[in-house]
Amino acid sequence: MQLWIANKNYSSWSMRPWLVLKAFDLPFEEVMIEFSAEPSAGEFKQKVLAANPNGKVPVLIDQAQMVWDSLAICEYLAEKYPQLALWPKDAALRARARCIAAEMHSSFMALRSQCGMNIRAHLDELGAKRWALDDGLRKDVARIEQIWAERPSSDSFLCGEFSIADAFYAPVVTRFKTYGLPVSASSQQYMQLMLEHPAVREWIDGALQESARVEYLEAHL
Ligand SMILES: N[C@@H](CCC(=O)N[C@@H](CS)C(=O)NCC(=O)O)C(=O)O
Numbered sequence: 001m002q003l004w005i006a007n008k009n010y011s012s013w014s015m016r017p018w019l020v021l022k023a024f025d026l027p028f029e030e031v032m033i034e035f036s037a038e039p040s041a042g043e044f045k046q047k048v049l050a051a052n053p054n055g056k057v058p059v060l061i062d063q064a065q066m067v068w069d070s071l072a073i074c075e076y077l078a079e080k081y082p083q084l085a086l087w088p089k090d091a092a093l094r095a096r097a098r099c100i101a102a103e104m105h106s107s108f109m110a111l112r113s114q115c116g117m118n119i120r121a122h123l124d125e126l127g128a129k130r131w132a133l134d135d136g137l138r139k140d141v142a143r144i145e146q147i148w149a150e151r152p153s154s155d156s157f158l159c160g161e162f163s164i165a166d167a168f169y170a171p172v173v174t175r176f177k178t179y180g181l182p183v184s185a186s187s188q189q190y191m192q193l194m195l196e197h198p199a200v201r202e203w204i205d206g207a208l209q210e211s212a213r214v215e216y217l218e219a220h221l
Contacts, residue, residue, distance in 0.1 A: 004061070009120055154189055157193065
């Protein structure tokens with residue numbers, strides 16, 4: 001399998017299936033397509049369109065099968081490796097994991113727009129300003145904290161063991177850190193657990209090693 005992704009510093013949707021592949025030790029080749037200087041244009045778009053008419057990453061290519069969209073890729077992997085608990089084995093936990101991954105996939109627009117992923121940046125001051133001014137941002141964070149607080153125990157992942165649900169919230173963890181958002185001790189404990197996960201650490205290390213700076217994705221401009 002190949003997973004086409006964009007810059008690890010910025011591409012939150014790429015991070016999610018990449019973490020699932022890594023966390024479950026699935027065999028894949030990473031294909032990095034760096035964002036171009038202009039949004040929705042340039043070499044990035046041309047290269048992605050060669051595989052995916054939707055023009056976005058992530059894209060999974062498994063021989064003749066092309067799967068686009070982060071959640072669809074994770075579902076495809078869960079079906080391809082049914083022996084592994086990409087979704088929790090317990091039906092109730094699995095239903096919950098699917099709900100919270102779907103909620104992440106379809107919601108939290110204020111967080112996404114006000115706090116774009118930028119792993120190597122430290123934007124506490126900007127985060128504090130946006131926190132003070134943006135009611136939508138505070139509501140998104142409150143809902144995420146509620147979801148995290150409902151995990152089975154304070155030292156567990158969202159639905160027990162690490163699953164697709166956690167992969168979906170990983171870019172939220174890095175955003176909370178980048179922007180220094182004021183979250184509870186319980187949320188900080190979950191963030192710490194995530195930041196210590198080997199797959200999450202590997203992605204973050206990769207982001208820190210990147211040198212490309214894409215101006216339109218630098219949130220503080
Ligand atoms: N809902 C899609 C979103 C994919 C997406 O927006 N990817 C971004 C990168 S993080 C992208 O390719 N942006 C380039 C563009 O829109 O031109 C998913 O879950 O995969």
